[in-house]
Amino acid sequence: MSKKKKIGILTAGGDCPGLNAAIRGVGKTAIVKYDMEVIGISSGFLGLINKDYIELSENSLSGILTLGGTILGTSREKPFKKTGHLSIDKPKLIKEHYDELGLDCLVCIGGNGTQRTAAGLVKEGLNIIGIPKTIDNDVWGTHQTFGFDSALSIATDAIDRLHSTANSHKRIMVIEIMGHHAGWLALYSGLAGGGDVILIPELDYDIDKINQYLLERAKKKKPYSIVVVAEGIRSPKKRSAASFISEEIEAGTGIETRKTILGYIQRGGSPTPMDRLLASSYGAYAVDLISKNDYGKMVAIDKDKITSIPLEEVGGKLRLVPTNHPMLERAFGLDICLGGKYSE
Numbered sequence: 014m015s016k017k018k019k020i021g022i023l024t025a026g027g028d029c030p031g032l033n034a035a036i037r038g039v040g041k042t043a044i045v046k047y048d049m050e051v052i053g054i055s056s057g058f059l060g061l062i063n064k065d066y067i068e069l070s071e072n073s074l075s076g077i078l079t080l081g082g083t084i085l086g087t088s089r090e091k092p093f094k095k096t097g098h099l100s101i102d103k104p105k106l107i108k109e110h111y112d113e114l115g116l117d118c119l120v121c122i123g124g125n126g127t128q129r130t131a132a133g134l135v136k137e138g139l140n141i142i143g144i145p146k147t148i149d150n151d152v153w154g155t156h157q158t159f160g161f162d163s164a165l166s167i168a169t170d171a172i173d174r175l176h177s178t179a180n181s182h183k184r185i186m187v188i189e190i191m192g193h194h195a196g197w198l199a200l201y202s203g204l205a206g207g208g209d210v211i212l213i214p215e216l217d218y219d220i221d222k223i224n225q226y227l228l229e230r231a232k233k234k235k236p237y238s239i240v241v242v243a244e245g246i247r248s249p250k251k252r253s254a255a256s257f258i259s260e261e262i263e264a265g266t267g268i269e270t271r272k273t274i275l276g277y278i279q280r281g282g283s284p285t286p287m288d289r290l291l292a293s294s295y296g297a298y299a300v301d302l303i304s305k306n307d308y309g310k311m312v313a314i315d316k317d318k319i320t321s322i323p324l325e326e327v328g329g330k331l332r333l334v335p336t337n338h339p340m341l342e343r344a345f346g347l348d349i350c351l352g353g354k355y356s357e
């Protein structure tokens with residue numbers, strides 16, 4: 014009789030809704046469908062460095078589908094990052110502990126940084142499967158990461174709520190949405206929430222043109238305006254995008270302006286049904302790959318088909334909003350100001 018397969022699973026990088034659904038998808042499929050053993054590794058790659066693990070049973074995976082956060086904990090530990098000549102060889106330690114545990118594969122659930130580390134561990138000779146998550150939706154090689162749909166609902170709800178208070182006071186409201194490099198969340202929530210101005214890191218802006226646009230709106234007796242900005246847009250060092258843009262708007266238009274920074278609320282709480290489905294599907298598909306010894310891949314979605322892509326193709330790349338993306342054209346067509354420099 015062949016030996017039972019034993020897999021490890023970790024969540025790394027910033028948390029997001031759907032992590033527990035993915036852990037459950039991996040764990041239940043591995044235990045129930047394939048009779049594998051499943052080891053949960055604490056706090057991302059730190060757990061493999063410090064030997065902090067727990068065995069996961071079918072029962073311990075029950076009741077977590079709807080929970081936010083991650084039952085395994087997470088960290089931003091980057092084992093390949095050089096931190097000085099005296100530092101320990103973390104990839105070597107990870108390999109040693111992986112072998113000591115007798116793992117056949119390590120499932121790494123995370124964003125870009127995690128997939129890059131995962132690709133590095135493949136080169137070190139480990140069997141790895143990556144699963145893409147992040148509210149930023151910027152993992153290269155997949156059309157969608159889980160976490161994005163939940164964050165989109167939260168951000169859209171927040172923008173919806175700004176309309177009534179903006180209208181009551183006849184103000185301009187600036188809201189800052191997460192996304193250092195990619196503007197997916199700001200663009201989609203801005204469109205869904207009826208933003209008048211949407212600024213994303215991929216498109217530069219001209220503050221004078223934005224102010225002109227806002228003054229035009231005021232002239233047309235539009236009582237208020239909503240400005241949605243991604244946190245990663247150009248702004249002076251140490252200033253939040255929302256603070257900078259709201260001060261520039263108030264100074265340039267003379268209209269009372271307020272700012273809101275939505276922050277970590279976007280990453281908290283229960284995943285939406287779509288994120289539960291995506292995370293569960295990614296988890297199940299990851300284990301199907303493991304059952305076929307098909308390692309070194311990241312699971313992905315291509316339109317509506319779950320598929321996979323070699324990790325070496327993913328590592329180190331970002332999926333940004335392309336400047337010819339149809340959503341930008343749609344926004345432009347709706348007379349939304351995209352910073353004054355975009356033209357169809």
Ligand code: F6P
Pocket residue numbers: 027028147148149191192193244280
């Ligand atoms: O998860 C991605 C993200 O939410 C980015 O949009 C954000 O800039 C970053 O994480 C901040 O996370 P942390 O403070 O945990 O590093």
